[in-house]
Amino acid sequence: MEQQERIVQKAHEMFMRFGVRSISMDEIASQLGVSKKTIYHFFTDKDALVDAVIDIELKSNTEECRLHKEKSENPVHEFFIAMEMVLEILKMMNPTLLFDLQKYHPSAFSKISDHKNKFLYKLIRENLDKGVEEGLYRPEINKDILTRFRIAAIFLTFNPELLPLGKNTAADIVEEITLNFLYGLVSPKGLKLIQKYTQQRQKQLNHEDSRK
Numbered sequence: 001m002e003q004q005e006r007i008v009q010k011a012h013e014m015f016m017r018f019g020v021r022s023i024s025m026d027e028i029a030s031q032l033g034v035s036k037k038t039i040y041h042f043f044t045d046k047d048a049l050v051d052a053v054i055d056i057e058l059k060s061n062t063e064e065c066r067l068h069k070e071k072s073e074n075p076v077h078e079f080f081i082a083m084e085m086v087l088e089i090l091k092m093m094n095p096t097l098l099f100d101l102q103k104y105h106p107s108a109f110s111k112i113s114d115h116k117n118k119f120l121y122k123l124i125r126e127n128l129d130k131g132v133e134e135g136l137y138r139p140e141i142n143k144d145i146l147t148r149f150r151i152a153a154i155f156l157t158f159n160p161e162l163l164p165l166g167k168n169t170a171a172d173i174v175e176e177i178t179l180n181f182l183y184g185l186v187s188p189k190g191l192k193l194i195q196k197y198t199q200q201r202q203k204q205l206n207h208e209d210s211r212k
Contacts, residue, residue, distance in 0.1 A: 075131035136190035
């Protein structure tokens with residue numbers, strides 16, 4: 001692995017775990033066993049390193065979303081797969097990360113906003129189009145409004161100020177938001193699929209709990 005790639009991967013690991021603001025270039029250099037000068041050879045400042053980290057995170061997210069779309073059985077199933085993906089991200093990501101980016105690294109945060117407004121919008125809109133076409137979603141839905149609402153709901157789960165973890169776990173919050181969105185979206189045909197995938201998910205969770 002090349003030195004530049006090692007730096008980005010280590011920074012990615014530390015930013016996701018601890019947030020961006022709390023991690024200095026000195027700490028990244030120390031974890032890598034290199035001098036800070038080595039990092040500055042590849043990245044002019046912390047902004048540049050944060051940008052590189054966000055680039056690989058968004059690339060990974062794009063590839064994962066496309067893979068999930070390909071392996072989904074139908075549009076309703078795609079939402080269930082996406083729900084599990086969000087939960088996995090929440091497990092690995094420090095809740096301060098997006099706030100740090102918005103306040104201290106606007107260039108990187110702009111990339112996330114662009115990703116939301118272009119890639120995620122297209123992905124969700126295509127899901128709604130296909131769901132209506134297959135009779136799984138109500139034909140009268142306003143696809144543009146619901147697409148934008150869904151994107152906002154996804155990022156709501158990453159806001160600890162609006163949805164603090166206390167009585168409810170991240171899994172509770174994500175599941176509640178996703179299922180309520182789906183219940184308002186589906187036709188009677190789609191409702192049967194929600195029930196099917198909810199039962200499958202519960203069996204999987206029970207199985208995982210029994211193995212602990």
